[in-house]
Amino acid sequence: MTSAPNLDQLTPDQLRTLAAQLLTQVDVMGKRIYRDQTVIENLNHEIAILKRHKFAKRSEQLSPDQGRLLDDLLDTDIVAIEAELKAVNPPAAPADARQQPKRTPLPPQLPRTVIHHEPENTQCACGCQLLRVGEDVSEKLDYTPGVFTVEQHVRGKWACRQCETLIQAPVPAQVIDKGIPTAGLLAHVMVAKFADHLPLYRQEKIFGRAGLAIARSTLAQWVGQTGVQLQPLVDALREAVLGQRVIHADETPVQMLAPGEKKTHRAYVWAYSTTPFADLKAVVYDFSPSRAGEHARNFLGQWNGKLVCDDFAGYKAGFERGITEIGCMAHARRKFFDLHAANKSQLAEQALHSIAGLYEVERQVRDMGDEERGRIRQEQASPILDALHAWMLAQRDRVPNGSATAKALDYSLKRWLALTRYVEDGAVPIDNNQVENQIRPWALGRSNWLFAGSLRSGKRAAAIMSLIQSARMNGHDPYAYLKDVLTRLPAQKASALVELLPHNWVSAGKV
Structure with missing residues (x-):
C-alpha cells in the first residue's frame, strides 16, 4: 500500500504536480461513477424484466377452460353476420313456421303483466261494428334489476259478420323480431357483459338459478343481433366526437384469438374522447388487430383538429397532414x-x-x-x-x-x-388523463373475459361499450339508457337517430 506523501517536505512545483494528478484522478473517478450508475440502472431494469418473465404469465396458449369461452363468441359472430346479410338482402318470403323449433314455455311462477293491443277503430269499412272473435297471445321475458317478469301481449282479433273483415293491432316493433327478450332484458345482458364484464356462461348460470334455462348460445344470438341494431347509433356517436376541434386519443392492448389457432395475439383498443372543457361528453372505442398507425388514421379520416395524445409514433403521420399535436x-x-x-x-x-x-x-x-x-x-x-x-x-x-x-x-x-x-x-x-380514465374499463374487463374471440367480436364490444361509457359520462344509468334506446330504436327514424345519443338522450318517461 502506497503511503501518503508528507506535504511539508514537497516543493511548490511538486505540490502543483500532485494537485493536478489528484484532480485528474477525481475526474476519472467521477466519470467512472457516472458510468457505473448508468450500468446499475440498466441492470436493475433488466432484472425487473427477468423477474416478470420468470414469475408472470409468459405463454399465450389457451387452457381448455378458456377454450370453452369461444362457444358463445362464435355464436354471437354468426348471428351478427346473418343479421347484417338479412338487412342487405331481405328474404323474398317468410320462413315456414313449421320449420321453427318449438320454444320452451316461460316458467308459470313468474309474475305476468298483461298488455292488450287493440285496433284504434273497431268500425268496419262497410259500416258495421266489428266483433271480437279471438286473440293471439305471445309472451316475452322481461327483467328489471333483481326481478324477472313476463310481459303477456294480447292482440285481440276483430271481425265483421257481414263482410268477414278481420283486423288486429300490429305487432310492436322489437329489436329481435319474434324473440322472447324485451328491451329491458336485452339491456341487462348488454350491461352485464360489457359494463360489469360478466361472460355469457356466468349469466347463463345466474339465469339458471332463477329457474330460466336460457342457453348460452341463445344469449350469444341476442348479443349479436343487438350489436347490429345499435351500430348506426355508434356511427352517429363517432361523427359527433369528430365534430369537435379538440379530442383525446389513447390505446391499450387486448388479447385476441388468432384465426384458426388456439392461442392469442395482441390486438388494441383505441379510445377517442371529448375534452373536459367541451359541451359534448362522449367517448368512442375502436378495436383493431394491431397498433399500426393506419388504424388511427382510418378512424380520424379527414379530421384535422388538435389531438391530445402520448408520444406514440402511430399518430405522427396525422401530424404531417394538418393535425396539431398536443402533448400530455x-x-x-x-x-x-x-x-x-x-x-x-x-x-x-x-x-x-x-x-x-x-x-x-x-x-x-x-x-x-x-x-x-x-x-x-x-x-x-x-x-x-x-x-x-x-x-x-x-x-x-x-x-x-x-x-x-x-x-x-x-x-x-x-x-x-x-x-x-x-x-x-x-x-x-x-x-391526456380524460381519455385514460375512459379506457380504464377495458383494463378491468380483460381480466374477466380474458380475450376477444375475433376481430368482429372485438369491434362489437368496442361499439356497445362506447354507448355505455358515454352514457356514464353524461350521468345516465347505462341500464336505463339502453333499455329506453332499445325500446325506441326499432321505430326511430334515421333522421332522428341523434336524439338517442347519450349526450342528447332524454328518457321517454321524462318527455
Whole structure:
C-alpha cells in the first residue's frame, strides 16, 4: 500500500504536480461513477424484466377452460353476420313456421303483466261494428334489476259478420323480431357483459338459478343481433366526437384469438374522447388487430383538429397532414415521479414541484370559459414553463447519456413544443388523463373475459361499450339508457337517430 506523501517536505512545483494528478484522478473517478450508475440502472431494469418473465404469465396458449369461452363468441359472430346479410338482402318470403323449433314455455311462477293491443277503430269499412272473435297471445321475458317478469301481449282479433273483415293491432316493433327478450332484458345482458364484464356462461348460470334455462348460445344470438341494431347509433356517436376541434386519443392492448389457432395475439383498443372543457361528453372505442398507425388514421379520416395524445409514433403521420399535436404533461410528470420513487432524486423532486405549480393553475381555471382560462394560463403558467425549460436544459448538460435522469429530461425536452401548446388555447387540456380514465374499463374487463374471440367480436364490444361509457359520462344509468334506446330504436327514424345519443338522450318517461 502506497503511503501518503508528507506535504511539508514537497516543493511548490511538486505540490502543483500532485494537485493536478489528484484532480485528474477525481475526474476519472467521477466519470467512472457516472458510468457505473448508468450500468446499475440498466441492470436493475433488466432484472425487473427477468423477474416478470420468470414469475408472470409468459405463454399465450389457451387452457381448455378458456377454450370453452369461444362457444358463445362464435355464436354471437354468426348471428351478427346473418343479421347484417338479412338487412342487405331481405328474404323474398317468410320462413315456414313449421320449420321453427318449438320454444320452451316461460316458467308459470313468474309474475305476468298483461298488455292488450287493440285496433284504434273497431268500425268496419262497410259500416258495421266489428266483433271480437279471438286473440293471439305471445309472451316475452322481461327483467328489471333483481326481478324477472313476463310481459303477456294480447292482440285481440276483430271481425265483421257481414263482410268477414278481420283486423288486429300490429305487432310492436322489437329489436329481435319474434324473440322472447324485451328491451329491458336485452339491456341487462348488454350491461352485464360489457359494463360489469360478466361472460355469457356466468349469466347463463345466474339465469339458471332463477329457474330460466336460457342457453348460452341463445344469449350469444341476442348479443349479436343487438350489436347490429345499435351500430348506426355508434356511427352517429363517432361523427359527433369528430365534430369537435379538440379530442383525446389513447390505446391499450387486448388479447385476441388468432384465426384458426388456439392461442392469442395482441390486438388494441383505441379510445377517442371529448375534452373536459367541451359541451359534448362522449367517448368512442375502436378495436383493431394491431397498433399500426393506419388504424388511427382510418378512424380520424379527414379530421384535422388538435389531438391530445402520448408520444406514440402511430399518430405522427396525422401530424404531417394538418393535425396539431398536443402533448400530455401527465406523461412527462410520470417520468420524474418514477425517478423520484426509485432513488429519491432531488432533481426529480424539483421538476415535480414545478409541474405541481402548473397543475395548481389548472385547478384555478377548471370552471372558467376558454377565453378566460387561456388568459390566466398566459399570465401564470407561461413563466413557470419558461423557468422549467431553462432549468431542464441546464440539468441535461450535467447528467450522463443513457441514465434514467437523462431519459426523464429528454422525454420532456424533445416534446416541449407539444407539451406547452395548451397555454395558447383555453379549450385545450394540459394532459391526456380524460381519455385514460375512459379506457380504464377495458383494463378491468380483460381480466374477466380474458380475450376477444375475433376481430368482429372485438369491434362489437368496442361499439356497445362506447354507448355505455358515454352514457356514464353524461350521468345516465347505462341500464336505463339502453333499455329506453332499445325500446325506441326499432321505430326511430334515421333522421332522428341523434336524439338517442347519450349526450342528447332524454328518457321517454321524462318527455
